[in-house]
Amino acid sequence: MTAPRSPPPWLPLSSSMDYRALKKPRAALVCFVVAFVAVAVLGRSAYYRLSASPPSTAAWDYEITPRPTGPSLLFPATLDPPADDRSWHAHNARATAALFRCLERADCAPNQTKVVILQGWHFRGVLDGYLGGEGIWANSTVIALRRLGYTYFYTDRGLDPMMRLYRVFAPLVRAVVVDAPDAHACFRDPYCALRRDWAWGIPIWKILSFHFWDYADHPLGRKWTLSPEPYLPAPDNNTYLGYSVQPSCTQQPFIPHAQRSPSLSPTGNSRRKQIYVYAKTADYFSPEKRAFPPHVFARLSAALGVDFVVGVQEADAGAAAVLPAGVANLGGMGPARFYEAVARSWVLMGMGAPSTSPTPYDALCLGVPFINPILTWDPAHPDDRSKWKAQHEALKHLGPPYVYNVFKDDEDGLERAVRAALDAPLLDRYILPRMELDAVQARVGAILETDWRGAAEAVLAARAKAAAEKGGESGEETEDEMLFWIGP
Secondary structure (H helix, E strand, O other): OOOOOOOOOOOOOOOOHHHHHHHHHHHHHHHHHHHHHHHHHHHHHHHHHHOOOOOOOOHHHOOOOOOOOOOHHHOOHHHHOOOOOOOOHHHHHHHHHHHHHHHHHHEEEEEEOOEEEEEOOHHHHHOOOOHHHHHHHHHHHHHHHHHHHHHEEEEOHOOOOOOHHHHHHHHHHEEEEEEEEHHHHHHHHOOOOEEEEEOEEOHHEEEEEEEOOOOOOOOHHHEEEOOOOOOOOOOOEEEEEOOOOHHHHOOOOOOHHHHOOOOOOOOOOOOOOEEEEEOOOOOOOOOOOOEEEHHHHHHHHHHOOOEEEEOOOOOOOOHHHHOOOOOOEEOOOOOHHHHHHHHHOEEEEEEOOOOOOHHHHHHHEEEEEEEEEEEOOOOOOOOOOOOOOEEOHHHHHOOOOOOOEEEEOOOHHHHHHHHHHHOOOOOOOOHHHHHHHHHHHHHHHHHHOHHHHHHHHHHHHHHHHHHHOOOOOOOOOOOOOOHHHOOO
């Protein structure tokens, strides 16, 4: 006699329940279920055999509802930002939805799956109306990214928002553009930059410093420092990104010289030629800052029959007391009025500051030449431009009829420059070829397609070699200490 089988594992054990006693009723239940299914299947088959055609689905009372896809669940059309919402939050929502949708459909446009993170505050500032030099530069960069088809996102200030956004799109991120201090802060932060002991960080070679001036400001050096101007020749140069005033200045029509009447004539003569004195604040005329003495304006006005105007905020402390006699103040102006005031002028005259501003480029675009003060020079070799320190460093290499470089306090030289500009006016707009929007776009594309990892490896190898040749006392990091910059 065989021993009774153990109950199956899914059956509860009970001392009062005999598994063998359950076998007969259970077998009967199984037989009933099998018979019911067989009858149903056979009956359905017979119906189809006897029918001339299968029943029409139109007679079935139900609808097939498409199942929502991932992007439509995450980004339903009902949550799309309003078309007039120009905030960076709205832009990020639109860009994220577009990227997810194209990835699902496998129809992304060229460069759409390449992500650029814009952390620098000037990028966000443009959306809020900031029009300073860095803002114009940032706006050109965004326009180039848009024309190239890259997906770009803005982040809030600080390292944490940038780090979180990077982790979401890490494999797709080509570059993270930051204010220069944040490049150094990220490198020092134990949870921001990629390290051997922190795999969730941003590779430092993906981070680019957005830096307006001519010196290097990035842990990896000049190549990772983006500049708005080609300040220095290679190999002492930063990476030249550049910008264009073309999108903004061309909105102001070119005014023929015969129609250029003064915006505000100090003499009341509407037929005099206007010279716009470029000074943001009244203290640019103070002895510590001015490039030319205050009496020169009355002298030139009488000798050349010109009027001088400036745009200084009326509330600027001491403006009336500091502004030279013969200079009319147009007051604070918005962009449209400022462009019109410059476009009505025959000359834009610098006073020594602000330094390397976009405004002289705007003037050239409007057909107005620029007088560029040379603030310091080599007295033994005054024509050596490499020794010049000018108000606009990039334009000191350009000459008449576009730019007239005049040494500080040289009244006779200033009069000659103004007279020459009046005698040979610009008859059309002038935009430097390197500052056309297509040129900026080409540089942005080249920068984003650079092998930054390979470049970082070369820099670290060179630093390690230099340290070894100096016996490790050069102060440079060793290659082993810098490995976390590169990643696995």
